Amino acid sequence: MSTLWLNGRLLDAARARIDPADRGFLLGDGLFETMRAQDGAVPLLARHLARLRAGADVMGIPFEATDAALPKACAALLAANDLVSGPAALRLTLTRGPGPRGLLPPADATPTLLLAAFPAPPPRPPATAAIVTIRRNEHSPTSRLKTLAYQDQILALKEARAAGAEEALMLNTAGRLACASTANLFVVTRDGRLLTPALDEGVLPGITRARVLEAAAKLGIAAEATRIEPAVLDEAEAVFVTSSLTGLRAVVRIEGRRAPLDADHAMVRRLAEAL
Structure with missing residues (x-):
């Protein structure tokens, strides 16, 4: 995992930065999807995004990334990590973003959206x-x-x-x-x-x-x-x-x-x- 997609940009993993006040880091205030990719695309991406949006609605986390932009982001990230041939894995993480101390979320949340790509895990025995x-x-x-x-x-x-x-x-x-x-x-x-x-x-x-x-x-x-x-x-x-x-x-x-x-x-x- 040498390259990440963070808030709309491809970045070297060593340069990526999550705000220390991010509520996902401090409070687990966020959601994620783990997805299987094949030959540079995610066949079931629409289902994963629908579940993520439904969860974000329940938690009241803004999720403004479009269903048109995210397939391009997945494809670009897989290519950047040389994972366009055969199976691979992606994790899409959404947090509410940074906020002040305390449990109540900020009224003007600025969510963090992080996409990471990995080699697919090998088949597992019973x-x-x-x-x-x-x-x-x-x-x-x-x-x-x-x-x-x-x-x-x-x-x-x-x-x-x-x-x-x-x-x-x-x-x-x-x-x-x-x-x-x-x-x-x-x-x-x-x-x-x-x-x-x-x-x-x-x-x-x-x-x-x-x-x-x-x-x-x-x-x-x-x-x-x-x-x-x-x-x-x-x-x-x-x-x-x-x-x-x-x-x-x-x-x-x-x-x-x-x-x-x-x-x-x-x-x-x-x-x-x-x-």
Whole structure:
């Protein structure tokens, strides 16, 4: 990452500057999108920008960058970092910008918009997972926003790793399944249904989550966004998690639960191929 795009300009990363009074740095007052690029473009950019705008509306953060300008910015940044051939990754970060001390935001916010590009992560093998004690607060509006405040996810993943698992499965305050540390969760039942926690269970409206549900409808797979008790995992045929960068990642074992899960389930293969 030698070049960044910051507030409309390409800059050498060593020269880029974020104001020390930026509320994103001080208070986590901001949002971000992590996007997959292919051959110098971001195929799902419109979906990511729509989610970012929706989150900015909830938080009251001005977001004035246009949908016409940002594809050009992505393309220019990828080219500047020699990432125009094959897959790559981009992160778009929006903060409210600098402000005075205190929690209340300034009336005349000057947002910070930062775009960074990276090589795409390599394909990841099926994961082991553990249900952790860190809970998702489904009553908070931020549980459905991709905010900069990720401490719960960090603690959840650390707890899972301490238990010998690679991924954390988080419950909500009602004790039902919500999500993985940085991914949405899907369960394939013995009777051939595809289940995923509903958005009001404290779930981020994932871009890949939506695409999986769309693909399931086209393939005639019975899919439902619903409330899922942890006991459902004991009867599951397959479990997988989804994110924009990793796509569909199978879960092969859940600590303390029935094992093994089918890491090469036919339904999951069909969905992955459809994406």
